[in-house]
Each structure stands twice: as structure tokens, then as C-alpha cells.
Amino acid sequence: MRTDPMDGGNGEGRTGIRFREVWRTALPVGVAAAAALFAGGSVDLVHRHQREANKKHDAEAAAADTTPAGPRAVVGVTRTGTALTVRDARTGAALGLPVAAPDGRRFHRVAGDGDAYVVASYGARKVTFQRLKLAAGGRPESLTEIPAATIPGVSTAWSDLAVSADGDRIAYVTYKGARARVDVVSARTGARKTWTTRYSARVSSLSWAGDTLAFVWNPVRRARGTYTEVRHEFRTLDTSGAAGDLKASKAVTALPKGTTSAVVTRDGKSVVAGVVSHSVASVQAYSAATGAPTRTVWKQRLSGRITGLDAGEKGRLLIAGSDGRLYAEGAGTLPGTDLADAAW
Numbered sequence: 001m002r003t004d005p006m007d008g009g010n011g012e013g014r015t016g017i018r019f020r021e022v023w024r025t026a027l028p029v030g031v032a033a034a035a036a037l038f039a040g041g042s043v044d045l046v047h048r049h050q051r052e053a054n055k056k057h058d059a060e061a062a063a064a065d066t067t068p069a070g071p072r073a074v075v076g077v078t079r080t081g082t083a084l085t086v087r088d089a090r091t092g093a094a095l096g097l098p099v100a101a102p103d104g105r106r107f108h109r110v111a112g113d114g115d116a117y118v119v120a121s122y123g124a125r126k127v128t129f130q131r132l133k134l135a136a137g138g139r140p141e142s143l144t145e146i147p148a149a150t151i152p153g154v155s156t157a158w159s160d161l162a163v164s165a166d167g168d169r170i171a172y173v174t175y176k177g178a179r180a181r182v183d184v185v186s187a188r189t190g191a192r193k194t195w196t197t198r199y200s201a202r203v204s205s206l207s208w209a210g211d212t213l214a215f216v217w218n219p220v221r222r223a224r225g226t227y228t229e230v231r232h233e234f235r236t237l238d239t240s241g242a243a244g245d246l247k248a249s250k251a252v253t254a255l256p257k258g259t260t261s262a263v264v265t266r267d268g269k270s271v272v273a274g275v276v277s278h279s280v281a282s283v284q285a286y287s288a289a290t291g292a293p294t295r296t297v298w299k300q301r302l303s304g305r306i307t308g309l310d311a312g313e314k315g316r317l318l319i320a321g322s323d324g325r326l327y328a329e330g331a332g333t334l335p336g337t338d339l340a341d342a343a344w
């Protein structure tokens with residue numbers, strides 16, 4: 001805390017007054033003036049030392065603060081899939097003009113990869129990927145194709161996307177009916193691994209920690225033409241192993257009722273999941289090793305459900321709510337009714 005300079009000034013000023021009264025009664029005026037100058041100089045010296053000490057303290061406190069700042073921009077996919085929009089994470093203001101989808105394609109999902117954003121687009125039963133880079137001020141700078149990364153299959157409203165921290169491995173979920181297929185493709189080489197399942201289930205909330213791909217496993221039951229999710233289980237898959245069946249993945253923890261979104265932290269030590277109770281959204285951390293709850297990471301007023309949870313490359317979280325808003329940890333609340341997906 002910065003010391004008020006007036007506090008030090010009062011004490012030193014009284015001392016200076018006592019000095020002047022004594023010297024004025026005992027010495028000529030010239031000597032008294034010199035003494036007063038000395039006293040005033042002493043006060044200035046004390047104040048200067050205080051200011052320097054305060055500056056040093058502030059600098060040390062700033063250096064000791066390791067809380068990561070959230071990303072500045074949020075990138076969203078419009079509900080029509082025809083464009084990307086970039087918004088200031090604190091004010092919600094548009095940063096630059098919307099970015100149009102490639103001819104004959106629609107954007108479906110977006111994920112951050114540290115230095116940029118990877119966007120999935122769909123058309124002609126094929127998923128391709130583009131990389132969006134932002135300028136220093138947050139405005140869109142370029143959208144370029146990732147030619148090596150292509151996945152055959154049908155992208156749907158259930159599809160999901162995650163990009164590894166190094167920006168190379170892209171994980172994407174396509175569907176045949178209600179049966180999911182998870183592909184991991186290299187952005188550099190195009191090498192691809194595929195995991196499938198014979199069960200009807202939604203695979204959502206993809207996230208990476210090293211070679212580990214994490215997801216929420218949601219078995220579904222069909223009734224009257226609609227699918228109902230039966231339960232929500234957080235699982236991890238070692239992508240360095242052999243491709244094949246998703247049953248090779250490992251169950252970490254069953255999620256609380258109503259919790260559909262959870263992601264693994266970059267270090268792989270924790271799982272964070274969002275749950276809403278009494279109009280308050282809580283992001284709860286669990287041990288990735290035992291599945292035991294460890295702490296509450298963040299609470300946020302929310303009228304509705306959590307429909308998405310995204311972890312930015314600086315560790316801050318972005319909540320998508322069924323109320324049509326985005327809640328950025330440490331930043332602001334943004335409009336999101338026009339967005340199908342968002343990342344920061």
C-alpha cells in the first residue's frame with residue numbers, strides 16, 4: 001500500500017517549527033533562516049526516500065503477482081456459420097470487420113492454439129481447418145488454410161474441436177447418426193489417427209494436456225425422435241497410443257448432475273467443470289489423478305445453464321451460457337446470442 005506523503009509531512013513539519021522557534025530567539029535572523037532551510041531540506045529528503053521506497057515496493061508487488069491476465073479478444077462463429085467475429089473481451093465491442101467463410105463452406109467450431117485460432121469449416125462431407133491470426137490490437141489480420149489437415153465425415157451441431165498447446169495436433173469429432181468418431185490430425189504433416197465407438201453418445205468439451213486428449217462422454221437415449229443424454233463422465237485418451245476404439249479411454253470422474261462441460265488444465269493435473277445452482281455458476285476443480293474435488297475456481301451469476309466451457313491459453317476460462325451471454329473470467333460479460341461457438 002502506498003504511504004500518504006501528508007502523514008510524514010505533518011510530523012516533520014512540527015519538528016521544523018520547533019527548530020525555527022529556538023534558533024530565532026538565540027541567533028541572528030540569517031542563521032535562523034539557514035536552520036529553517038536545513039529543516040525544510042530534511043523534510044524533502046525524507047519524502048524523497050519515502051517515494052523511492054514506495055516505488056520499489058509497488059514494483060516488487062507487481063513482479064510478485066503471478067495471476068495470469070486473460071486474453072484480450074474473443075473469437076466467435078456466427079450461428080449461420082458464414083463468418084467469424086472478433087470482440088474485445090472486456091467491452092464486447094467489435095474488433096475489425098467480420099471474416100467471411102471460404103466459398104461453399106460454413107464455419108462450425110473455433111479453438112485457440114496459443115498464438116492464433118484454428119477454425120473448422122464444413123462442406124461436401126469434409127472438414128477443413130483454417131488459422132486465424134490477430135493483429136496486436138486484436139483485429140483480424142489473416143485467415144489461411146491449413147492444407148495438410150483434412151478430415152472426411154459429417155460435422156454436426158454436436159461436433160467439437162480442440163488444438164494442442166503447440167498448435168500442431170487438431171482433434172475433431174464427426175458423427176454417423178449418434179455414433180461419434182474422434183480424429184486427431186497433424187497440422188504440419190497431415191498424419192491422422194481415428195477412434196470410433198459403436199455406442200450412441202455425444203463426445204464433447206474436448207481439451208488437451210500434452211499427448212492426452214480429454215472429453216466428456218455423454219451416452220444418449222433416443223425417444224420420440226430426440227436424443228436425451230443419460231449421464232456425463234469425464235474421460236482421457238492417450239493419443240500417443242494405438243488408434244481404434246474409444247473404450248481405450250480412461251474414466252476420471254462422473255460429473256455432477258446437470259454438468260455437461262469440463263476441461264483438463266494444460267499441466268494435466270486438474271479437471272475443471274462448470275455447474276449451476278441457484279442462479280450461480282461455479283467452476284469446480286477436481287484432481288485428474290483421483291477425481292476428487294479440490295477447490296472452487298470461479299463463481300459467476302448466471303440465469304440458465306452452462307452450455308460451453310473454454311480455457312484460454314493463459315489459463316483463464318470462458319463460459320457460454322444458455323442465456324445467450326459469454327462470461328470471461330477476469331474480464332467481462334459479452335453478448336453471445338448470435339454465436340454458435342466462441343474461444344479466447
